Amino acid sequence: MWGEGFSLNIALCVSVPQGFRQSKGLSLLLVNSRINRNKHTRIFMEMQGNGSPTTSNQSTINIPHVLTVAGSDSGAGAGIQADLKACAARGVYCSTVITAVTAQNTVGVQGVNVVPEDFVAEQMKSVLSDMHVDVVKTGMLPSIGIVKILHQHLREYPVRALVVDPVMVSTSGDVLAGPSVLAGFREDLLPMADIITPNLKEASALLDGVKIKTVSDMRSAAKLLHDMGVRNVLVKGGDLPDSLDAVDIFFDGEHLYELRSSRIKTRNTHGTGCTLASCIAAELAKGASMLEAVKVAKCFVETALDYSKEIFIGNGPQGPFDHLMKLKSNAHNSGRQVRFNPSDLFLYAVTDSGMNRRWGHSISDAVKAAVQGGATIVQLREKDIDTRDFVEAAKSCLQICRAHGVPLLINDRIDVALACDADGVHIGQSDMPAHTARALLGPEKIIGVSCKTPEQAEQAWIAGADYIGCGGVYPTNTKANNLTVGLDGLKTVCLASKLPVVAIGGIKVSNARPVMEIGVPNLKGVAVVSAIFDSECVLTETRKLHAVLTEATAAVK
Numbered sequence: 393m394w395g396e397g398f399s400l401n402i403a404l405c406v407s408v409p410q411g412f413r414q415s416k417g418l419s420l421l422l423v424n425s426r427i428n429r430n431k432h433t434r435i436f437m438e439m440q441g442n443g444s445p446t447t448s449n450q451s452t453i454n455i456p457h458v459l460t461v462a463g464s465d466s467g468a469g470a471g472i473q474a475d476l477k478a479c480a481a482r483g484v485y486c487s488t489v490i491t492a493v494t495a496q497n498t499v500g501v502q503g504v505n506v507v508p509e510d511f512v513a514e515q516m517k518s519v520l521s522d523m524h525v526d527v528v529k530t531g532m533l534p535s536i537g538i539v540k541i542l543h544q545h546l547r548e549y550p551v552r553a554l555v556v557d558p559v560m561v562s563t564s565g566d567v568l569a570g571p572s573v574l575a576g577f578r579e580d581l582l583p584m585a586d587i588i589t590p591n592l593k594e595a596s597a598l599l600d601g602v603k604i605k606t607v608s609d610m611r612s613a614a615k616l617l618h619d620m621g622v623r624n625v626l627v628k629g630g631d632l633p634d635s636l637d638a639v640d641i642f643f644d645g646e647h648l649y650e651l652r653s654s655r656i657k658t659r660n661t662h663g664t665g666c667t668l669a670s671c672i673a674a675e676l677a678k679g680a681s682m683l684e685a686v687k688v689a690k691c692f693v694e695t696a697l698d699y700s701k702e703i704f705i706g707n708g709p710q711g712p713f714d715h716l717m718k719l720k721s722n723a724h725n726s727g728r729q730v731r732f733n734p735s736d737l738f739l740y741a742v743t744d745s746g747m748n749r750r751w752g753h754s755i756s757d758a759v760k761a762a763v764q765g766g767a768t769i770v771q772l773r774e775k776d777i778d779t780r781d782f783v784e785a786a787k788s789c790l791q792i793c794r795a796h797g798v799p800l801l802i803n804d805r806i807d808v809a810l811a812c813d814a815d816g817v818h819i820g821q822s823d824m825p826a827h828t829a830r831a832l833l834g835p836e837k838i839i840g841v842s843c844k845t846p847e848q849a850e851q852a853w854i855a856g857a858d859y860i861g862c863g864g865v866y867p868t869n870t871k872a873n874n875l876t877v878g879l880d881g882l883k884t885v886c887l888a889s890k891l892p893v894v895a896i897g898g899i900k901v902s903n904a905r906p907v908m909e910i911g912v913p914n915l916k917g918v919a920v921v922s923a924i925f926d927s928e929c930v931l932t933e934t935r936k937l938h939a940v941l942t943e944a945t946a947a948v949k
C-alpha cells in the first residue's frame with residue numbers, strides 16, 4: 393500500500409522488450425542472472441514512507457503475465473476459467489477482465505449477463521494501470537462498446553502482443569457475440585492484433601459468410617483475414633468435415649503452414665479454443681516466436697485432450713478437459729523458465745563415457761568443467777552404462793546444469809530423461825520416432841533430431857522437434873560408420889530447415905570457424921564430443937572452443 397509509514401517494493405524489468413512500458417523517473421540497474429532465462433530480471437526499488445526510492449540488491453523472478461478479457465463460464469470448461477487454468481499450466485500469471493457472466497454447463501448456455509461497459513473499463517484500468525501485462529488475450533466480447541473500450545485501453549497501455557480469439561458462438565451453438573460486434577473486430581481489433589484464432593464458423597462470419605469447407609478454403613480464408621490487417625492468422629479446422637487429422641492453417645503474411653495433429657476421440661472438447669488462444673498468449677509472454685507459440689499451444693491442447701479423454705464431468709454432450717492433468721501426472725518442477733532458446737545451441741557439449749574413463753573423469757566432473765568452460769547445452773551420450781547408473785549420473789549433472797542455467801538433454805533414452813526430469817532428449821533416425829517422443833515427453837521438453845538431409849529436417853519439424861543436429865560435418869572417430877555430409881551438406885540442410893541447427897562431427901578448435909562461417913542464420917552452434925572431452929582439462933578445451941566460436945560469430949555479423 394502507498395502511504396506514510398509503509399515500505400513499498402516496485403519491480404522494474406531490466407530488459408524491456410519492444411512495446412513495454414517503463415515507469416518514469418526511476419533508473420534501471422542490471423542484475424545479471426543466468427538462471428532467469430527469460431531475462432526479465434528485476435530489481436527492487438524500495439519506496440520508503442517519505443516516497444524517496446532506494447535500491448536494494450533483492451532480485452525477483454518476473455512471471456510472464458497474460459491478461460484475459462473474456463466471459464465467465466460457470467461450468468469452468470471454457471472462458472475465463474479455461475484461460476486461468478491454461479496459463480497456470482503453462483507457468484504464466486493470468487489476470488482477468490470479465491466481460492459477461494454466463495450460466496453454462498456441458499449441455500449448453502442457459503443465460504448470459506453482460507457486464508456493464510463502465511465496469512469492464514474499470515476492471516481494465518485496474519489491471520493495466522497497476523500490473524505489468526505482457527500479452528492481452530481476448531475471448532467473449534459481447535458488445536461493440538466493449539470492443540471499443542478494449543481498443544482505447546490498449547492504446548493507452550500498450551502491451552507486447554494481442555491475441556484475439558473471436559468468440560461468437562459457443563460449441564453448443566449458443567450465440568455469445570452478435571453480428572454487430574463484427575464491425576468492431578474488423579475496424580478496431582484486427583489491425584491491432586498479433587494473431588487471430590477463428591474456427592471455421594468465425595472465419596466465415598468475419599469474411600461476410602464465405603464458405604469454408606476444405607483445407608484449400610481455409611488457406612484462402614487465412615489470406616483474406618490477413619488482408620484485414622492482422623499480423624498472423626490461425627484458422628482452426630477442428631470442425632472440418634471428413635478430416636481424420638486436426639488441421640489448422642497458420643499464415644504469417646508470408647508463409648502458409650498446415651499444422652496437423654491427430655484428432656483425439658473424446659467428448660471432452662469444451663474450451664479447446666479458449667485454451668489454445670491462452671496457451672499462445674502464454675508462450676508469447678514467455679518470449680516465444682509466434683510460430684513456436686502456436687505449435688506449443690497445439691501440442692498442449694492435444695496432450696491435455698488425450699490425457700483427459702476418459703474423464704466424465706456433467707451429463708451433456710460436451711465435457712470439459714483437465715488442463716492440469718499433465719502437470720499432475722508429471723509432477724516435477726523443471727525449474728526452467730523458458731523451454732528452449734535456439735541460442736543455447738552455441739556450444740553444445742556431448743559426453744562420452746569412454747573418453748571420461750580414459751582421462752579418469754566422472755561424468756558429473758566432466759559436465760561441470762564443460763559448463764564452467766562455457767558450454768551452453770549438455771547432452772549425456774552414454775552408450776555403455778547401466779540404466780540405474782545413467783539415471784543417477786543424469787540427476788547429478790542436472791543439478792550442475794540447473795545451477796548454471798544450462799539445459800541438459802539425454803541421448804537416445806526417453807526413459808532416462810523422464811526418470812531424471814531432464815530438459816529433453818536428442819534422438820537419431822533409428823531411435824524412437826520424434827512424434828512418439830513428443831507424445832511421451834509432452835510439450836515442455838526439448839527434442840533434437842539428427843538429420844542429414846532436407847527431407848529428414850522437414851520430418852523433424854512436422855514431428856514437433858525443437859532443433860536438428862546435422863553432420864558429420866567432418867570425418868569423426870567418435871561415431872562408427874558415420875556418413876560425412878561436409879560443409880556443403882550442412883549448408884543445404886540448414887537452408888531447408890525450419891528449425892534451428894547445430895552442426896556435429898569432427899569439429900574442433902582448428903576447424904570450427906569455417907562451420908560458423910557458412911553464413912546461414914539458423915545454424916546456431918556446434919556440438920562436440922572429442923574436442924572437449926577427449927582431454928585432460930575439459931575446462932580449458934571448452935574455453936578455447938568458446939573463444940573461437942565467439943570470434944567466428946562476431947566476424948560473420
Ligand SMILES: Cc1ncc(COP(=O)(O)OP(=O)(O)O)c(N)n1
Nearest residue numbers: 803818819820821842861862896919
Ligand atoms: C546434437 C547431436 N546431433 C547428432 C547426434 C547423433 O545422434 P544419433 O544419430 O542418434 O546417433 P547417436 O549419437 O545416438 O550415436 C547427437 N547425438 N547429437
Ligand SMILES: Cc1nc(C(=O)O)sc1CCOP(=O)(O)O
Nearest residue numbers: 863864868870897898920921922
Ligand atoms: C554423436 C555424433 N553424431 C554425429 C552425426 O553426424 O550425427 S557425428 C557424432 C560424433 C561427434 O563426435 P566428435 O565431436 O568427437 O567428432
Ligand SMILES: [Mg+2]
Nearest residue numbers: 804819820823
Ligand atoms: Mg541416437
